[in-house]
Amino acid sequence: MDDMIRVNEQWYVNASSSRADARTRVLKHGESFALFDRLGDILPVGLGEQGLYHEGTRYLSRLELDVDGQQPVLLNSAVSRDNQRFSVDQTLASTPHIAEDTVHLRRTKTLWHGVLYERITAKNYGNDTITLRLGMTLDGDYADIFEVRGNTRPQRGTGLEPSYGEREVCLGYHGLDARLRHTRVRFDRAPQSVEPHEAGHRLVFVLTLSPHQSQALTITVACDTDDTRQQVHDFDAVMQAHETRKDRDYALIGALYSDNEQFNEWLNRSAADLHMLVSETSHGPYPYAGVPWFSTAFGRDGLITALQTLWLAPDLARGVLGYLAATQSTTENVGKDATPGKILHETRDGEMARLGEVPFRHYYGSIDSTPLFVVLAEAYYARTGDRDFIENLWPAIEQALAWIDQHGDIDSDGFIEYEASRHGGLIQQGWKDSADSVFNADGSDATGPIALCEVQGYVYAAKLGAARLAHLLGLTHQAEQLQAQAERLRQRFDEAFWCDDIGSYALALDGNKRPCKIRSSNAGHALWSGIALPSRAARLAETLLNDKSFNGFGIRTVAEGEARFNPMAYHNGSIWPHDNAMIAQGLARYGQHAAAVRVITGLFDAAMHMEDFRLPELFCGFAREPGQGPTRYPVACSPQAWAAGAVFHLLQACLGLHFSADAPRLRFDHPLLPTWINTLEIRSLRVGHAVLDLALARHENDVSVNVKRKQGDIQVSVLV
Template sequence: MSRNKSNRTTHIPRASESAPARHAQDSGAPPDAGADAPQAHELQFYIPATGPPSRPRRTLKHDDTFAVFDSHGDIGATAGGPDGLFDHDTRYLSHLELLIEGAQPLLLDSAIRDDNLSFYVDLTNPDIFRDEKIALLKDSVYVSRTLYLKDGSLRERLEVSNQSAEEVRLNLSIGFGNDFADIFEVRGVRRAQRGRAWAQLLAAGAVALYYRGLDGVLRETALSFEPDPSLLVDSVATYSLRLAPRQAQTIFLTAASRGRLPKSTQSFFNGLTGLHRELKAAAGQSAHVETADPTLNQILWRSTADVRMLLTKTADGSYPYAGIPWYSTTFGRDGIITALQMLWFDPSIAIGVLKRLAAHQAEDFDARADSEPGKILHEMRDGEMAALGEVPFGLYYGSVDSTPLFVILAGYYARRTGDYALVRELWPAIERALAWIDGPGDPDGDGFVEYARHTEQGLRNQGWKDSHDSVFHADGRLADGPIALVEAQAYVYAARRLAAHCARELGLHARAEELARAAEALRVRFEEAFWCEEIGSYALALDGEKKQCKVRTSNAGHALYAGIAQPDRAQRVADGLLDSRFFSGWGLRTVARGESRYNPMSYHNGSIWPHDNALIAHGLGRYGFKEGVAAIFESLTRAASYMEARRIPELYCGFRRRHGRGPTLYPAACSPQAWAASAPFLFIQTMLGLEFDHKARQIRLVNPSVPLSAGEIVIRNLSLGEARVDLALKQDARSAISLHVLRTIGDVQVSLVFDPDVREHPLTTKG
């Protein structure tokens, strides 16, 4: 990666000046908004806002199975949330409700463990009346629920204990049911027809729920209760309990998707032990980061746990699914960006991403799937609706940027790890991706990749901002395609440069020169076509008539990430991004305040996306704007400090930062979300200037800085091939950096580089 050697600065607004008086556009309503509302064929992919759930939601995930509970540990007991036990895009449990004498218990506490492995709930009974008299005083019974997911099943341990001095008799019921809804039905899509559902009692403590879909597939949820309930019917299990003072009764419940019931109650404990073993193995292959700031540590620990939870075993290796609840599946762009942001921290994630996407690279033209030879996957689904073609996302390729991003990840993975054997294995897929960029990706041959959906079932917009209204002109008119996005060209530039590097390492010198020339030619054309003096930045896009979309957006910041921007224009882009129109105090908005479609509550037109901020900050860092990097990092971590469980969500609203208040949440945001959870790690790489040189056996920290809030950053188990390093960085009040190498294993040096051309300080040799 090239770096500008100068340490230039740019103005950074203070939180108090992050927004002047509101403009008329701040109301968020673009001109004639109703006329530009999603059309009928676009509504099927729209996630409607139905109001907040009456109880907070909690999520668990293990491989392809995830669950959304309410704070009581119930599913579907209250309206407003996408509750359920889901597996492979199908809901396998839509109702699970615990009642004491027909009444909802009182919540004492509930929380997901810090490592995301299990969910704990503490409950007690309300006052229970019989014949207008209190039969059971509140707080007499303590109920402890422990829930986790493993091997396609929900497993729960339920302990009911009598905390009173009197004998207690009560009926405890567990209601259950399922609709076998496809994930797109849960999102709001209505179907004209559905399959047939029925239930069957299997034994005194077991029941099965069945659904024969229109695709002919029989889907099954098997539930087991141990010990056997006093009464079991097809929708409720009832236990008639008689508890002496201090006596407890333990009940085990399993709900297994696809009928995969564990063999015994002991599997509850064995399964939990297995989860801890998996987590320990995953932690052993990644780095660990700790700072002197407890709040920042909590954010980093939660982010690490979220990425690990979203990692999913597939036939091609582990893959980070995009997010819960709506995107718990393979997404090309999301997986690549997650792997890029985590690359220095855990390069093994990139292996699974590259192999899976190469295995599903498009081979044919398919209009319904927006598929063209060499194109990299956008989204994969395997629910009933995808199988029937009711949605086009079984294997869907409607993404203009996944293909160059795939090449970028392969190139950066090689530079990070020195694993050119994998690059050689992937080279045919890389060449097919490059052929798509030069061929179907540029249908008019003007040198720019562009997109236009082939059918109305496809996505109207196919960049990372894929809302129907995310690409528009200055007056608010939606742009007609084919559309050439600014960031897509930047990614192609970086892809060609990195592919050229890989080709040289593989001995393909003529191909390397060809790719380098193509990258430089694109850089020249890009500056001519995309720079817009009127807005002092790069245009959002070129429309189908090659007219610029003269809108100030965060997309231009990705030109800095990819390194395509010439330095003087990079300075102007940076100045604009750090101006109060973009910089809210909580991060950078996707669209600048004052633009025609700016709306701080919109999905893509004024909200704040952590991964977008991380990529832009990385771009600022490579051009020398370290103060801007620090400002954005502080704003995002400050926002995360207000989030429940210190979890960084997919996005939040773009309102300005106000004293004494946290950021405004976006109600339909996925949380956890892979590329949001991984964003802090790219910030750390950027601030520390981490670079890896396998030939020299060196890890370099180039012009590093330490966030003031962090005080000190300690990184353990940082890898260079088989070697490992532990190191600590401190920055004093005068901005002087001190580096301490705490441990080395294997052949590795750590170098603190203040100027790559002037001085370099090797601090260790062979360990």
């Protein structure tokens, strides 16, 4: 399994064709997502990841429309700004019976509770009656998401014989996990014929259109399991349900509006992506990590996304904390990298995970999710003052703290470390979890156990945050202990990790406590967490923002000139938006406000070159060229939750926004806006029981804040 992980990561980098080239279109709702090409079809092209997926399995691997055996001509295709529907406009090339550009086809798709809905509308703009033979070819391979990613299985389940009704085709698969999965395809009119096809099953529908007449064909594709049969609704009713849900869900993010329309596009696309990626759980909303590879609950990703959006959407943080507390490990399981108190890394529900072919059904192989859980808990209280929730969460917080001290610190040296999984899990267990991401200055692998730079900072922030919560709950002695532990950790961290010769904290300490002297973005997280000594901040900021690290669009994961630097590598020279946003907030924390503005400016420039202003999971770290955008990373997830959340984190960093639940109080600490934003409105910002509308204006050296509306008791202050 170690080789399997390595093979996947190598496969990522060496892919011969990419999703960036294929320009796929994405829909997601709940436990389902779909990837289409620009024509609205599902085809085995590029990396072969197109399809309709549900609970980690591909239920539809082909869905292809033709008219009289010919592919229609694409006019335009786009996913709506709210990510709820995908529309494709097409026409037909001329034939002996149909003049060119006289037929318009509109395909409209949406997802709702495990069902794909599609309406195909054909309109005849000509002056003669025409007959169209619409062919629909479909098939389902029931591939597990890990198979789609490139893993080979020695055995698979059994495909079932398709069944046909007057207006229905049902495909099926009996998995090795003894689960039955069915793809139930229904039409609102009967096909004229069902024809054998080398790519699956081809159904033909005949539409006769008088001059200027239009007709529609509606198709639904339900993803059923042996214990769940999806309910299929009317197409128009589903579209209305989306509108109702949108009106409710947009309160999750709030409203931001600037005088820069391009920045507004970035904000709006990011907000819509977050809404799409959020799934409802029994504990509240949870942002799934990304499409296509990570459309499930990830601990680290969910925690960071919740931190990014906490100032606007505290309910999301509450949902993440509730879910992760409920799935916190209570036992030791070596195969799952689980020990008591540890917070989940990821969960999967596909066939391979159910069978244990991959260890990710409930997998705990991340070193940082547990301290980040405590960090988010304290930040959530500071934002909301929700003491009742914290009291209920406190046992999980105490278990997380116990894990840090008892299981996280492998060799009892005061730092938390990890060793490579020996049972098929991850080799590296920080956020840079590719197998080659931790190395020495000469390029050799660092031997474990590994103590990552940023993780010590997370532990520092967790202990300080837990101390504040302990004080809140009247646990004075425990609070004092946690405070003292944090202070000792900060001093020891500086002594062990600071490398004056590279002007940065080391990437990590290896198993012999030798520093991996690599200039990396990890060190910037020491600013975010506050563990960095103030005397190091200016030097570290200079290292992070010089030409070796900052390429004009963002801070590279590894600086140019380091042994394994590769601008095309997943973690060794690429640029990750969430990483940059965390660093920007760290820079602002230490008074490096201009540097934080430089980071948001670089990512804004990157977003302007991206389709739909959507920042992907990562992009390549090549030097910026005049007039050119960043180079796409071949198989980056897009949308990705913490990439979507980055803009909100960056904006909070520039504005120096801080909340206090005690007053309640909102403080702007030396706010700045980039030169390309003159005014910014924050509408309907809820703080406790109060609601605020704020108008911000940029001046030469500062930002003014005008309270346009205030309902309820709250203090607003600006520190300049």
